[in-house]
Amino acid sequence: MIRPSGAVEPAPSVVLLLNNPFLTDSRSWKLASTLAAAGYRVTVVARHRDALPQREERDGFTILRVAQPPPPRWILAPPLPADTAPAVLGPTQVVREVVGRTLQGIRFVLLARRWAEAIGHNVSRADIWQAEGLVTLPLALALRRRGGGRVVYDSRDVHVESGRFARLPGPWRWLLRRRERAWVRAADALLTVSRPYADVLEETFGRAATIVMNTQPAWQRPDPPPRRFHERLGLGPDERVVLYLGQVVAHRGIEELCDAIGLVERAVLVVVGFGARYETFRARAAALPHAARIHFLPGVAPEEIPAWTASADVSAMPVQAATLNHRLNTPTKLFDAMGAGTPVVASDLPGMAPIIRETGCGVLCDPNDAADIARAIRAILDAPPEVRARYRDACLDAARGPYGWQPQAERLLTLYATLGAPAPGGSG
Known part of the structure; x- marks a missing residue:
């Protein structure tokens, strides 16, 4: 033609x-x-x-x-x-x-x-x-x-x-x-x-x-960051938020994360997502002694993820090595956290660990051990302000560079x- x-x-x-x-x-x-x-x-x-x-x-x-x-x-x-x-x-x-x-x-x-x-x-x-x-x-x-x-x-x-x-x-x-x-x-x-x-x-x-x-498209992190979880859940100003964002399914370390939050003072866990185990995990969490510090919320639209992630103090992703796919996993939530300037607690596995070590954007943990997950969370939340600022800046620098x-x-x-x-x- x-x-x-x-x-x-x-x-x-x-x-x-x-x-x-x-x-x-x-x-x-x-x-x-x-x-x-x-x-x-x-x-x-x-x-x-x-x-x-x-x-x-x-x-x-x-x-x-x-x-x-x-x-x-x-x-x-x-x-x-x-x-x-x-x-x-x-x-x-x-x-x-x-x-x-x-x-x-x-x-x-x-x-x-x-x-x-x-x-x-x-x-x-x-x-x-x-x-x-x-x-x-x-x-x-x-x-x-x-x-x-x-x-x-x-x-x-x-x-x-x-x-x-x-x-x-x-x-x-x-x-x-x-x-x-x-x-x-x-x-x-x-x-x-x-x-x-x-x-x-x-x-x-x-x-x-x-x-x-x-990775996450460029997003301008507000200063100070948003406090959406505090507003949504009525949290006190001194309560720290640990976020799990994503699919609520087996082998993501969600049960261990729920146990771990009981070992971290002045902190709440918020699970935001969807999946086959959502109600099962929520029921299990409700039976824990510290159930009042665990909250389950529905998933959010993609365009809302940066603001919700920036509203947390730590983004946790203790994926477990149940399959080869999990061992090599680099979850989207890792890059969401980088773009939002939120430090991460991540599994010491071949998919995520090299990125965490290269960028300095968070702390690695054993995803099968609640006590070790709690240790990693405390390493960020209880760090001096200047150390927390370094984690934040490492996230944002990575998102502006090769991980943008x-x-x-x-x-x-x-x-x-x-x-x-x-x-x-x-x-x-």
Whole structure:
């Protein structure tokens, strides 16, 4: 097709594919906002849920929530062992796990085809289909076959070594890894969130990964910082706030953190988030002798995270090494804390520890030991004012430098340019 002289080329179109309703997915929000600001036409396709609007215009991009079609009725869905089930399963649970995971895999493949068709009715073409996680990768590949474009796989985790995937019986985990390898090699580019993850993915898939860390966009920390938790919870002026922000699930050290706060004077723990163990952990905390000093609040929108994080005195992230994925984890809340100037207490694990040591932004701990978590918290809260100020400045300096969002955005835009979809106007 020959365009008339002076005709303006349309901006490249990008579709981010999410397996969630896009309420608290801060990484996808940063990616979409950054791409929209660079001039791309951005659509975020998320799962429709309850009374959420099917279409929204936010921050320069479009959100489309598409209902996930029901799986074929002829495939049974037996109950699977819970995430908290013992690591060594009994014979009945083993059979349920093996058979159930097999049927679940078949359901997923068929469901992915149906879901891709449903999405294709709403978004027929794109220059870039970006899969935000393993579940949406086959969707992106199917949509590329239907409407052209390129596929980017954003592997936020070492998926086969995370969550329920890590609990699969060996043969099924091998099959899933083999299937993922084929999907990844069929994609046009691979993204991930950290160097430790990139090392594993590059060895597994035999292709280079571009690292776009989950860092925080520039945010001006007020002086003095906000006191949102004190206002929300009616705390006294001398009470110190320890924040856990994120998914309330197993192996995040939340139980140990609840125990640890009882060993720290004049301090309260606030758990802000969502997840399968939210009510379980809240009930456990309510039975502790110091229950009055533990508060559970719902998750907050991505754009509200900096102000809430800056309202805390310490941000705690005692992730436990339950899987390889956890060992190598560099949680978003680490970079949220840096951007907000809030010192961190973090696990002494290969994912986080090198960053903490390099930047001096906090104190490391044994995430399985409540007493050691308490020690690390006290090391910050009870430090002289000039030491606490050094922690704060170390956080802010890191966020202004290599652990800020601008270097990540530049890498993302450079990758898109190599895929033939440069930012309009040549930026990136």
